[in-house]
Amino acid sequence: MRRFRIHRFGSMMLAGLLLLAGCSGNAGPSPADSGQTGQSGQTGSSAGGSTGGGEQVTVSMHSWRVEDAEGYKKIIEAFEKENPNIKIDFKPFKATEYNTILNTALQSESGPDILQLRPYAPGVSLAEAGHLEPLDNLPGIQNFSKDVLAAATGKDGKVYGVPLSLNSTQIYYNKKLFEQHGLSEPKSWDDLIGTAKTLKEKGIIPFAFGAKEGWLLSLSHGVIAPGTYNGNAFVNKILQGQADFTSPEFVQSIQRMQELVPYFPENFAGLDLNDTRTLFFTEKAAMFINGSFELEGLQKMNPDLAIDFFPMPTEDGNTVLTTWVDGSYAVNSKAKHKAEALKFLEFMATKQFGELFANEFKRISAVPGVQTSDPLVNKMAELSQSNATPYLMVVHFAEGNPTTKQTLENALQGMYLNKLTPEQVVDEVQKSAASWFPPFKK
Template identity: 70%
Template sequence: MKRFRLHTAASVVLAAALALTGCSGGGGNEAKPSSDQGNNSGGNQAGGGQQVTLSMHSWRVEDTEGYAKLIAAFEAENPNIKIDFKPFKATEYNTILNTALQSDSGPDILQLRPYATGAALATAGYLEPLDNLPGISNIPKEVLAGATGKDGKVYGVPLTLSTTQFFYNKKIFDDNGVSIPKSWDELIAASKALKEKGIIPISFGAKEGWLLSLSHGVIAPASFTNGYMDKLLKGESDLKSPEFLKSIQRMQELIPYFPENFVGLELNDMRTLFATGKAAMFINGSFEMEGIKKLNPDLQLDFFPMPTDDGKQVITTWVDGSYAVNAKSKHKAEALKFMEFMTTKKFGELYANQFKMISPIPGVSAEDPLVNRLTELTQTNATPYLMIVHFSEGNPTTKKTLENALQGMYLNKLTPEQVVDEVQKSAATWFEPFKK
């Protein structure tokens, strides 16, 4: 399999933007991988000795069953190491984790938010550097960038490369003579045709803000033509540009094709509407495929990339989380052993097939053809999730500002013009290219 590329018009700028702040914990001494550790006090060497239980935290409650299988594979090879996997609700995870780390009661292994959010934990000294970890060099640098600090050190092993796109129900499309849209106008026409037949065109909810920036990440690239992304990242354009405004206007233009009372719907509602065949399309991430198929194994699930105004197609990508080691863990050698396992092709294949996700480990292919198609598109038609990769800093973050403003627009409290004003004001407080 080809190496992953986060394809943008400004790859050099992307690489610089991903060099996030970080510092080592544990008195500044970089931990060596388990194979270089030697014996711990009490004889707790990673490969043998008395049994150790590692705590492992995540924001993926829905993945508990799948993680049990991954952990079982690791424990079979490391019988002296047990892992206690404890997930939390995604919207509560950051607060719970930060509180635990600040009180020195954090987990041994923690799921790390990508880019700036995760890097903030490295800045605070909570994470152990992983540069000397066996296998880490097998992962492409542009993928490792999602967990890399400004000091150039790597603080997490990437779990997956996520994508966002339009999922659609092939049976509903075929039964109603609807074709895959090749332009924005065709998307609107398809939505109108479905609505006229009593079918909800797009399963969508505005209750959870992160879903709004995610959906915008899919819609926006359609209007980001003529090198806009490159100009934006260089500070030659901004977020009040006609291109960005058009992306917000299009988010508003889709309102007639959302479910009734969509402002009160959350992810579970959206997923259920689509999986049960009540809605024809679903804007969401590749991480939803497993859950959708569990709800309805017979669903004829497919996807299409976002058609752009210049006749192309793009799929939005980003490194969606890594796993890191707590710098104050009492069992670093054992935790690093699990990190090393995560860099192997065996883990990559287990993960890709269990969760129907794209593994960042080179050479891994999945049993699911949809996963392999998504993998191919990440190599040829990818564009970065703008708000996570480039605009996830600030207080509140520019990403969060966009989410709040879009919720305001859907409640008829803000116009698209006011949304872009709010977003630009946020970015101008910290985004260096805007300060030229």
């Protein structure tokens, strides 16, 4: 059992980690309308209702994690046991549809009382549009570090979400298949390609990979790219405007995404997360690039799966793990049951919730001081403290219209359909970032 802490990378925020549709990381359109935000931190009737008396109140709660529905039942039961007058109606949606459904509901003032908030810019845009209740006075929010809260902090400096989890992305692999063919964890890019070649020669799909869902492409690039630019030194140069996406290191990262194509499944351009997940847990594919949020689901789908993971080897002989703070939970500024919703968020900021979350989902809770005994979770958390780099497109480049993150996803899909070259992908990404990113405008 280990106690985890957040690791700071120089000038930027980041988390040590674990979490997601898939992830969590799909940035959707910002809402067009705006409203007036109320005052947060009130848990009594003045904030929108009362938990006292005998009348039961039902609080609506939306999420993009359909696969978490059963786990949340146990967590919600623990809250409802202590708050018998509050019932939480948890309703998840498909991750790729969540943003559109949520934005439409908020714009029509029919949104849920509690909503799962995309990290960084996409979530902040909802606050700027007036849809979220500030949480600076919420009991327990002060226990989170500023770096963790940054994922749900508006440009006005106010906090709008209770951070849920700390995520990492890495390359999962089937230990049994590796051992059967005398393979070990790759220590370099050449090792990784050599491993993939050996597996293909043995009739095994090297990578469970699909290009149908764009967010999976930016996530996979977020794992591959830091190996070419050696992690944080290049990231700092990007953030300071001393380098841009036309730099050789970034160009090489796109070229490597193309270099992996021979080791993907047939017809990979039409495969989605469920397809690739199935290829891996049925042991037809030996490796799977994805997030910490996939671990619990993979183990449930195949309890006998001999699963492990390795961080990305870098050009300077080290390894790197991509990390970020994932989705927070926020309260709708026009919530029908605001006081009760705030009461549940207060619960989400407690160690009790953090431990329930970590144990149920095998992920690192964002709540400080939470412990877990799962060895793979521990391994992720340890590497996230010592070898971490931020998920660049989520943490720093999820702005623009379309966002630079979405631009990368669309361009990579174009590359995999043989419509764009790696150099053209780079040009699209740089053009997007230069349209809004201040350091590129100097």
